[in-house]
Amino acid sequence: MTFTLSQRAQKLTSSAIREILKVTERPEVISFAGGLPSPDTFPVERLREHTQRVLQETPTAALQYGPTEGYMALREWIAARHSSSASNVLVTTGSQQGLDLLGKVLIDTASRVLVETPTYLGALQAFSMCEPQFVSVPSDENGPVSASLAELARDARFMYCLPNFQNPTGRRIPLERRQQLVDIAANQGLLLLEDDPYGALSYSGDALPTMHSMNPDQVVHMGSFSKVLAPGLRVGYVIAPQSLHRKLVQAKQAADLHTPSFTQRIVYESIKDGFLDEHIPTIRKLYGERCTAMLSAMSRYFPAGVQWNRPEGGMFIWVTLPMGMDSTKLLERAIAANVAFVPGAPFFANNPQANTLRLSFVTVPPDKIETGVKILGSLLEST
């Protein structure tokens, strides 16, 4: 067999997370490695009803090809939630596809693309298909630092941000910082991509205003039903200014024609009567309890010199080990002891910090969180 791979394919490497997840499928492993929502939160009975209703009331529309833009009623619902118009909303096959499409219509080879430090690995993978030059914006516990942004923004195609409970760090960008970023973006003509799969998952208090709501002409907003309903349906969305939306629709048509009509209509059945608004607080409560359990165990078992944040929502805690320690080496020992996590290095577009790691707590019951953190703590003590 002979064939020539494209330049981008020659550079492709598999996701470290996915490879690790394969190892951790053994039931005896306590895995803090996943990015999966807890299946305890899936409203199975409701989805059964909604699915039946879709197949009873609109079987042909649910099973036939549909418009590339998505199911109109769903687009209207999404638009209303974001003070936007359905004509700005594109339904995507998970919000991951939004990243693929935005990369295609905005990135040329060597285009400058600004990302947080660290950032979502899946976004780096999606954008990499268009071979950009990634620029890591210096970031602190409140997200990207605005001081250097005006300089870095020059000739950049966009800046990619996760404002709420970021994957991998769990951090949230505070209101004041959001406003600074939006102001600089407007001044510099910098497009902001706001990826918000976790925004609904705050443990307490109200959601912060999206950057999109502060300037819908300069901020593209991405959302998802994966973390609040079920990821196996693969329904996400992109809200973009008209001129960009039209190009995204064309790119989407070439990519998969449209997102399954069937799953879009099931999602719509689940939201139209307000069910999602009743359902989300149960997810927040579960995740908040598990986060608290993990933070409590970490404070008891992790040795001095190890640092971590206290997330206000979402699915992840970010851990920084003492300088010089390598979390990949720790992972080898952890897996031998039947505990898994994700090393932090792959989440950096530049200058990976080998002494960082990501812990997910949402799929692990509190007693196993206790056991797993205790094991990690003893491994860290003995390093």
Added chain:
Amino acid sequence: MTFTLSQRAQKLTSSAIREILKVTERPEVISFAGGLPSPDTFPVERLREHTQRVLQETPTAALQYGPTEGYMALREWIAARHSSSASNVLVTTGSQQGLDLLGKVLIDTASRVLVETPTYLGALQAFSMCEPQFVSVPSDENGPVSASLAELARDARFMYCLPNFQNPTGRRIPLERRQQLVDIAANQGLLLLEDDPYGALSYSGDALPTMHSMNPDQVVHMGSFSKVLAPGLRVGYVIAPQSLHRKLVQAKQAADLHTPSFTQRIVYESIKDGFLDEHIPTIRKLYGERCTAMLSAMSRYFPAGVQWNRPEGGMFIWVTLPMGMDSTKLLERAIAANVAFVPGAPFFANNPQANTLRLSFVTVPPDKIETGVKILGSLLEST
């Protein structure tokens, strides 16, 4: 709002077919323009049962994230049908996504890509995202002519073919021609992409061997459940040699993580007990009858000088008008008379033939086929 589009996005144009379909949604229009399967063929009652079974027996797996490669049982079933191995099978979000992924891993800017004359518009759109140089291989009523292929194959990344009841022409590549193409491909080190969404839809007689079955090391095979089960589920697949499969999996992960777990499992429920094999003959019968009705009406109403083929399967008839006639102009008059079709020009990668058009008969009942063809015939008479 200021932003810079990528080169590829600046070149993007909307599908002529999609734009026309929007016009033809009025119920009074007799539309031969669609590429949609007939909803009369959707096994709604069965899909209702299968959906319920999936949500009863494996709700968590159906609603959770799943492997990028696809649901293993489904991959094994597909592999068995193609004398392949599950490790060569990637489940895709419709076979359109297969085109997107293959383009990404095989095409660099200005790479030579061989296509039939004419070819599937959606493939041109998908591959265009990677900005290749398209080379139209001279083709006759039996598909691409092999005489010139050895010369054209030089430095080409691949040749893209639809061997069965091609969209748009409805033609099938005969066995002898398939073998010639496979032999030349092997001699020249040319990768063949075999796109086969319509292969199961022959009106009579057995299916011809796939080119993939003749040389699985040199031929990538794409298939779909859209035309035999339901397109709204968006489930297709790519069977590729190992080294290429691995790259496709990585590209797929970046594109949408995976195809919905839910729809994959519904498809598997529909095939595992042999239901699809009982179901497909009913589609063949319906489409064969409607094809016959259209051919009969064309022979009675179309004037001398208009030529067309007699498909042995699939959804399309290809019409060639006398030289100098423009089917786009005919379309304007046809739509004014409430009949629609698709002009042929957009299906050509180079040198569009303005005097061609595509007719689809599968969604139109015989009495409306008669009426619509009669109207087209009278418009052609008066041109």
